[in-house]
Amino acid sequence: MRLPFAHLNLRRNPFGELDESERAALAVVDVDAVAARLRAGARVQFVGDHGRGKTTHLLALRARLPEARYCRRDRGQPLPDAPIVLVDEADAVPRRACALGVHVPFEGVETISLPPLTSARLAAICERRIEHVRRGPGAVPRVGNVDELIARFRDDLRAIEGHLYEVFQQWPSAS
């Protein structure tokens, strides 16, 4: 038996499921301005369908703000006791500084636009995911057709990840 994905100089499929800390570390998002607004007491929301980056933004904020706590309401997790709360799948607006991930916007809460999925951003996401699982020095596979992926899947990053997972599962050995 061989080590997993050793034939691609990788440790595992780069587009497999990530844990929360990996998602935050690999996120290609800019949350500096939002983090500053939360520290000033703002209440903001990220609005979008599945796979558009709401959770990734909240996890990136958690990595940026040590005083913030993250919870998922759809898992029944209670609102944490923290000065800043990051609430995924929010069902209500907390009365303190918060960032919410929602499908339908709440009234009276500032909506932060999720960044569009450009070719450059998708290429950066793919690059980061591949480098994260690099096994050692040397060549690793690259995703070269990012424009085609955006044309096919539009801004659904999760669908793109699902497609690339299958591509890497079937990627032939160099030998």
Place this chain on the structure above:
Amino acid sequence: MAKCELTITIDKPDRTVAPGERITGIVQVRADADVPCNGLTVTREWSTHGKGNRCTGGSETLTLFKGAWSADEAVTYEWAFDVPAGPVTYHGHFLNVDWYIRARADVPWAIDAKAEEEFIVVPGRAEMQLGPEHKAPDAAKPGQASPGCAFAVGMVFLLVGLAIFIVGLVVLNQQTCGGLITLVFGFVFGLIGGAVAYGAIRNTLAQRTLGAVDVGFSSRAVRKGDALGVSAKFTPRAAADVTRVTARLIGRERVISGSGTNKTTHTHGLHEQTVEVSGATRLVPGQPVELTASLPVPVNAAPTFAASENYLEWLVTVHFDLPGRPDWEQDYPIDVVPFDR
């Protein structure tokens, strides 16, 4: 910022070990400045990776060092762990199970230095663990949810769907567009409910013809390459024709990704083979019947594994095809256990 780099080396070149053996190696630390360390730990554990939510288990941790490293110092620390009795390494499509040696240096006021290397656990001759959520298949109970509960849920859906359908008819009589939508919605809702309710009581209905069906196996824990004996005993209550009786061995990966409204189950088939237990036959009331068959377990069968949201499962589906009557079908989970042949 002071930085240190960790490198793990596993002594055995092929990194392949079996339960009962020891896995040994070193962690090398290189510091580019004076670095205080609250603890250099090395952990042996397994993790899943692939399409499902990640899970980890079998952790054992050693603390190798606490203190400070000097600039440009390279220090090595030896470690050794017993190889536990599973789960074995597995590389599939949606599911992978790998064993790791993970090193971590807790450096105050800095990002911890980390490194990891895989090693491969192959089956040994002793009994092996099949994952933290594994339960031995209960020989007395088939692997299915309570039919009474499913029937109740199905009936609720059926009645609600029927009510929506009637409302749709009323609204349609008033010649509004919404009536047709309500009608179709109610029909589909009720149809799903009816199918669930029927599925829940189908075997009970079939047993009015077949009598109680007692399915048995030569063993519920088999090894790759084995032949799995299946038997079905029953005493028919009514005269009836049987088109055929089959037993199907199914192996599959089933993993779950995401959570809440974003939860998705991914299934990948590994094996499916159907054998005929009986061809067309006529049942005579009160005359006991015993049918037997042998299902070959593939020589490359992957072992059963069950951990949180990551499963490699095997099951046998026994099916009685009764023309003009409800069919009888039941799933029985079995274990494929890893074994060094």
